[in-house]
Amino acid sequence: MDDVDVVTNPLDVHDVRRPVSRVLGTEHVAMNYFELAPGDAFAGGLHAHGDQEEVFYVLSGVATFEVGRDRERVDVAAGELIRFAPGEFQSGFVRGDADEDVVAWAFGAPGARHDWDAIETIAACATCAEERPHATELTDEGRFRFTCNACGTSFSP
Incomplete structure (x- = not known):
């Protein structure tokens, strides 16, 4: 694992993400290894x-997931x-406030x-003045650009 390069999210929300599928050359499954500190x-x-289903497996610690538009919280502990x-x-x-890393x-x-083209992100739209689904793209500069599906307003955080 130490030989797999760390490639982080453009929003700097974590320090360690290792895209293992790139190294293995997989074509039909994405595999990413994470080490997350409290707050990550x-x-x-x-x-x-x-276009894709996702499965998360927690090896250690407790990860919290928000599920659905209503953001129901589900804790997933080690081994789950x-x-x-x-x-x-x-x-x-x-x-x-977690006691340990994940x-x-x-x-x-x-x-x-x-x-x-198949990813939507819920974000606050400055024009609509509420949270709405936004189309999500990665720019040539390696940054995210979000575009409101309702009004077309775009922004890059």
């Missing part, structure tokens, strides 16, 4: 992959798994890479 997250917020269907909104993180795996299928 797997991704940048509540989002859904329209959680699955998200394609199109299901989710977000995972380590609570800021080590976990994230698996996605089909596909070893994201189809950015």
Whole structure:
């Protein structure tokens, strides 16, 4: 694992994410290894992959996941798994007051890479003045750009 490069999220929400599927050359499954400190997250917020289901396996610690648009919270402890269907909104993180770090795996299928056209992120829209689904893309500069599906307003955090 130490030979797999660390590639972090453009929103700097974690320090260690190792995209193992890149090293293995998988085409039909994404595999990411995470080490998360209290306050860290797997991704940048509540989002859904329209084309991919995801499974998270927690090796140590307790990860908290927000599930669905209503953000129901579910704690996933060491030795437990959680699955998200394609199109299901989710977000995972380590609570800021947690006693220990989390080590976990994230698996996605089909596909070893994201189809950015199939990802939606729930974000506050400055124009609509409320949280709405946003199209999500990764720019050539390696930053996220979110575009409100309702009004078309775009921003990059």
